[in-house]
Amino acid sequence: RLSPKALNSCIKSVEGLRLYNNGTQTRNLFSYTNSRIQRFRNGSSSYRQLVTSSATSQQHDAVTHEPPLNDPRVPITVITGFLGSGKTTLLNHVLTAEHGKRIAVIENEYGEVDIDGSLVAVQKTGTEDIMMLNNGCLCCTVRGDLVRMIKELLKKKRDKFDHILIETTGLANPSPIIQTFYMEESLVHHVKLDGVVTLVDAKHAPQHLDEVKPAGIVNEAVEQIAYADRILLNKIDLVGEPELDALSHRIKRINEMARIKRTKFGVVDMDFVLGVGGFDVERVVSDITQPAAVESSKDEHSHDHDEQSHEHEHHHDHDHEHSHGNGHAGHEHTHHHDPGVSSLSIQCEGSLDLEKVDDWLGNLVQENADDLYRMKGVLSIEGVETQFIFQGVHALLDGINGRPWRKDEKRTNKIVFIGKNLDKELIKKSFFDCLVPAKKTVLSARG
Ligand SMILES: Nc1nc2c(ncn2[C@@H]2O[C@H](COP(=O)(O)OP(=O)(O)OP(=O)(O)O)[C@@H](O)[C@H]2O)c(=O)[nH]1
Numbered sequence: 019r020l021s022p023k024a025l026n027s028c029i030k031s032v033e034g035l036r037l038y039n040n041g042t043q044t045r046n047l048f049s050y051t052n053s054r055i056q057r058f059r060n061g062s063s064s065y066r067q068l069v070t071s072s073a074t075s076q077q078h079d080a081v082t083h084e085p086p087l088n089d090p091r092v093p094i095t096v097i098t099g100f101l102g103s104g105k106t107t108l109l110n111h112v113l114t115a116e117h118g119k120r121i122a123v124i125e126n127e128y129g130e131v132d133i134d135g136s137l138v139a140v141q142k143t144g145t146e147d148i149m150m151l152n153n154g155c156l157c158c159t160v161r162g163d164l165v166r167m168i169k170e171l172l173k174k175k176r177d178k179f180d181h182i183l184i185e186t187t188g189l190a191n192p193s194p195i196i197q198t199f200y201m202e203e204s205l206v207h208h209v210k211l212d213g214v215v216t217l218v219d220a221k222h223a224p225q226h227l228d229e230v231k232p233a234g235i236v237n238e239a240v241e242q243i244a245y246a247d248r249i250l251l252n253k254i255d256l257v258g259e260p261e262l263d264a265l266s267h268r269i270k271r272i273n274e275m276a277r278i279k280r281t282k283f284g285v286v287d288m289d290f291v292l293g294v295g296g297f298d299v300e301r302v303v304s305d306i307t308q309p310a311a312v313e314s315s316k317d318e319h320s321h322d323h324d325e326q327s328h329e330h331e332h333h334h335d336h337d338h339e340h341s342h343g344n345g346h347a348g349h350e351h352t353h354h355h356d357p358g359v360s361s362l363s364i365q366c367e368g369s370l371d372l373e374k375v376d377d378w379l380g381n382l383v384q385e386n387a388d389d390l391y392r393m394k395g396v397l398s399i400e401g402v403e404t405q406f407i408f409q410g411v412h413a414l415l416d417g418i419n420g421r422p423w424r425k426d427e428k429r430t431n432k433i434v435f436i437g438k439n440l441d442k443e444l445i446k447k448s449f450f451d452c453l454v455p456a457k458k459t460v461l462s463a464r465g
Pocket residue numbers: 099100101102103104105106107108187188217252253254255256281282283284
């Protein structure tokens with residue numbers, strides 16, 4: 019539950035957004051945001067938390083989709099991954115690579131750790147701003163410490179860094195850490211989550227993903243993949259191609275939004291891990307529709323193995339195959355489902371009835387807040403000339419009006435959800451029910 023103080027700030031940011039939107043159009047999907055916040059405030063709803071975050075949305079240029087240039091908030095990258103997957107190795111690589119950024123580091127380790135020993139980069143670069151959180155796990159007991167530490171960094175050393183990296187323990191669940199940056203009133207205007215980068219140990223991940231936990235206990239290895247914007251399939255020197263392919267497919271079934279690269283000792287281009295904008299609603303369109311073309315052409319000349327480009331080729335073939343279908347909800351991947359956490363992607367042409375989709379998204383988020391990990395979407399609303407773009411984490415939802423649809427362009431809705439125990443059939447059916455009937459042409463729905 020939100021504290022009254024935090025809730026108040028959420029309402030303020032929602033109202034700011036409404037004002038912004040009122041300036042450009044009279045009716046928009048944020049009506050549900052406001053009404054539900056209102057119901058929450060009146061105590062008539064069990065709604066947990068619904069926030070449209072940050073100054074970003076208010077400053078957004080509805081035409082370009084680019085994040086605002088003058089965003090003063092410090093980007094934060096969370097590096098996570100199971101025990102021994104290569105987090106510190108990646109951190110060393112980032113700290114010693116050429117990227118022109120000054121980086122402050124917060125490392126979360128259990129117990130006393132020799133920073134200089136584990137971070138050779140400290141000796142090489144003289145990086146000063148490394149802070150340790152070692153009296154517990156970030157996602158459980160020391161979130162307050164994390165907030166205090168970031169505030170201290172901002173207060174005392176703000177002119178010394180332009181990016182913050184947080185390395186979690188190997189057993190951290192990223193969800194509470196992510197939500198901290200949305201919910202913590204004292205931070206939301208000063209820092210923004212840039213991305214969650216997850217290291218996956220190519221050799222040992224399958225056994226960690228297989229591990230069956232007692233009821234109510236999350237499998238951290240699965241959660242770390244599910245919340246990721248970027249995945250480094252690391253230690254590829256230790257396994258063969260078939261194992262890598264099998265693991266890549268497994269990862270994609272859990273999280274089809276994240277881009278994946280195969281790495282040795284965490285060596286990767288810096289722009290793959292820094293400046294990712296994974297939580298920027300302005301980047302949703304390119305995140306869920308455009309990366310394939312760019313990456314596959316680049317990939318041909320690169321020694322990095324980028325899984326996303328290959329997956330996307332498959333994806334588009336797949337869409338194409340079904341674009342001539344008969345309007346059914348599309349093909350289901352029935353093989354090898356990881357029970358529990360997985361992705362659902364829906365793509366269809368046509369326009370959506372505003373009120374229906376407004377209710378649909380609001381109710382979905384409300385009823386599945388705990389189980390909906392991440393979502394991104396581009397929607398076509400009947401009678402509205404601009405795209406509607408949203409992204410969310412659990413019940414924290416952020417949306418904007420995007421660029422106008424071009425006259426010669428097919429209005430294609432695309433949504434990706436990552437979540438646990440999602441009733442995919444129900445979600446798909448209820449989404450398709452929002453389409454204005456005459457214009458319903460389903461391209462694909464899978465997951
Ligand atoms: N063979 C191989 N070893 C690697 C690779 N990446 C990292 N390692 C080694 O794996 C071990 C663990 O790497 P770390 O970077 O400490 O892993 P970590 O995720 O920070 O570990 P914890 O903090 O214990 O969770 C170290 O000995 C690394 O040198 C890789 O790509 N291939």
